[in-house]
Amino acid sequence: MVCNVLCNGEVECSNTLEDESDHELPGQAVIYRPVRQHIYAILLGAGRGTTKSCPSVKEWFVYPGNPLQHPEMVQAVPLDLPGGTPGVRALWLNRGPEVETLRLQTCLACFHAEDSMDALCAVQAPVAAACCLLIYLFQQVNSLSLEDLDAFLAQTLCLAGKSAHHLKDLQLPYVVSRAVHLSFLFVRGLITMMGANSACGFPFSMDDLMPWKVFDGKLFHQKYLQAHRGCSTEVLLEGNKSMHAQFRTLKSVISDACAAKSRIIQSNCREIGQVRHAGGADQHFTDGQQMHSSPHHSHPYHYQNMGSQWRGPQPGPSRSHLGHSGRGYRSGNRHQRSRGYQFSPRWPQ
Numbered sequence: 495m496v497c498n499v500l501c502n503g504e505v506e507c508s509n510t511l512e513d514e515s516d517h518e519l520p521g522q523a524v525i526y527r528p529v530r531q532h533i534y535a536i537l538l539g540a541g542r543g544t545t546k547s548c549p550s551v552k553e554w555f556v557y558p559g560n561p562l563q564h565p566e567m568v569q570a571v572p573l574d575l576p577g578g579t580p581g582v583r584a585l586w587l588n589r590g591p592e593v594e595t596l597r598l599q600t601c602l603a604c605f606h607a608e609d610s611m612d613a614l615c616a617v618q619a620p621v622a623a624a625c626c627l628l629i630y631l632f633q634q635v636n637s638l639s640l641e642d643l644d645a646f647l648a649q650t651l652c653l654a655g656k657s658a659h660h661l662k663d664l665q666l667p668y669v670v671s672r673a674v675h676l677s678f679l680f681v682r683g684l685i686t687m688m689g690a691n692s693a694c695g696f697p698f699s700m701d702d703l704m705p706w707k708v709f710d711g712k713l714f715h716q717k718y719l720q721a722h723r724g725c726s727t728e729v730l731l732e733g734n735k736s737m738h739a740q741f742r743t744l745k746s747v748i749s750d751a752c753a754a755k756s757r758i759i760q761s762n763c764r765e766i767g768q769v770r771h772a773g774g775a776d777q778h779f780t781d782g783q784q785m786h787s788s789p790h791h792s793h794p795y796h797y798q799n800m801g802s803q804w805r806g807p808q809p810g811p812s813r814s815h816l817g818h819s820g821r822g823y824r825s826g827n828r829h830q831r832s833r834g835y836q837f838s839p840r841w842p843q
Contacts, residue, residue, distance in 0.1 A: 495530075495689035499537050499551055505530070506554035508562060511678045513671040518637035522682040523555035525634050527568065529686050532579075532604040534570035536693045540579040548572065573603045585695040598697035604690040605630035609754065613747045617740070619702040624650045624709070625744055627683045629751045632759055639762035642676065645717040647744055648730035651737045652717070653710055664712045666719070670766055673718040677711045684708060722764050 498505050512521055530553070538549040552565035560566075573579045580600050584593070598615075602608040607629040614622040628646055632638050684705055691698050701707065720730055731737045749759055 495533070496537060496692045499534060502552075503538075503549075504552040504554070504565065508554060508556050510556050510682075511674070513675040514558075516672055516675055519635060519672070519675055519679070521557035522679050523557040523560075525631070525679065526683060526686045527553075527555075528571065528606075528634075529604050529630070529690060531568060531571035532573050533690050533693045534568070535572050535579045536585070536600065536604075537582060538570055539581060540570065540572035573600065575600065575603055575608070582693070582695075585693075593695075594697065597695045601687075601690050601694040601697045602626055604694075605687070606633055606755065607751060610747055610751045613743075617744070619698055620654075620707045621650055621744070623684075623687060623698055623703055625748060627680065627687060628748050631679065631683060632748060632752050633755050633757050636757070637762075638759070639764075640759050641721040641761065641763055642718070643745060643748060643759060644727070644730055645673075645714060645721040646680070647741055647748075648717040648721070649710065649714040650708070651741060651744075652732060652734075653708070653713060655734075656710070656713065661710050661713060664716065666712060666715055668719075668766070669715065670718065672764070673715045674711075676718070677709070677714055680709055680714075681705055681711075719766070722766065724763055 495505055507523060510522055513519070530551075534551050535548060538551070540548055548570035550567045550569045553568045554562055554565050556562060580596055585597055585600065599608050599611055602611055602614070605626050607614070607626045610625075610629060614625055617625070624646070628643065632643065684703055687698075688700065688703050691700065691703060717730055727738060727741060728735075731741060752759055
């Protein structure tokens with residue numbers, strides 16, 4: 495992102511994995527646009543300190559209703575920091591403890607999490623990065639619930655103790671399209687955070703932001719199913735009592751940061767819905783029902799140590815758009831179903 499903005503004044507993201515039927519979750523291009531606008535202000539300058547005087551960047555970002563025939567001109571937005579938006583010269587070239595603090599504060603401010611800097615500095619860097627991203631996501635998306643927050647935090651804390659072999663062998667009883675959508679939003683947020691981290695002079699080690707250090711899709715899916723079934727914190731944390739205090743602390747930090755922006759996170763256990771297994775009968779799952787093992791185990795998605803890899807049948811109705819290639823916009827097969835699972839519509843037709 496940084497080189498493209500500085501050299502060409504242009505960025506693109508022409509693919510996405512989102513559930514078309516879930517109208518409560520905005521597209522990732524829309525969710526993370528405010529972050530990108532702050533990054534543009536850092537890289538290109540904030541003009542005279544007003545939005546109207548800020549430079550603009552050409553964006554080719556896919557989302558519903560955007561055929562990618564022409565770029566959108568997205569204006570940089572200054573950060574709300576004492577002293578204004580720091581420039582790249584100060585963030586990249588200066589040295590000293592004050593500059594290191596400024597780099598971290600600026601990066602967190604891109605995600606509206608600068609007020610939680612002291613609390614985030616008290617935890618390991620991958621956990622701090624995940625919490626920074628969660629603060630932003632829960633401020634931006636009102637449909638996210640306490641159960642979603644529990645699932646994200648449990649995944650973050652439990653991931654450190656999991657080996658690649660354990661994650662590979664993790665089995666899911668069924669797949670929920672919303673959990674896949676949330677996973678993609680989180681991973682896309684990590685990619686956006688890498689851009690912010692680069693623009694701010696690397697307050698985080700890039701290694702600490704790698705997806706396999708911060709997030710595993712199958713593990714999150716397991717925690718999502720458990721959280722929306724109403725499982726206890728002990729179950730979510732797999733009986734590890736040493737994690738309970740940190741879980742409560744981080745949950746409080748994120749909830750308080752959202753409350754300060756007038757965003758109160760509410761509880762909302764969701765009905766999982768109907769899943770049809772290949773070669774089997776329909777099964778209906780609700781929040782309080784027991785999970786049943788499916789006759790066909792799948793590996794919907796999994797991040798390995800060397801990168802990301804999608805395994806097995808693709809989970810749920812999704813859209814995968816391929817972007818402009820000099821001749822306009824091409825979309826993939828938007829209604830292709832998984833061979834292993836068929837999801838019933840989540841909204842009335």
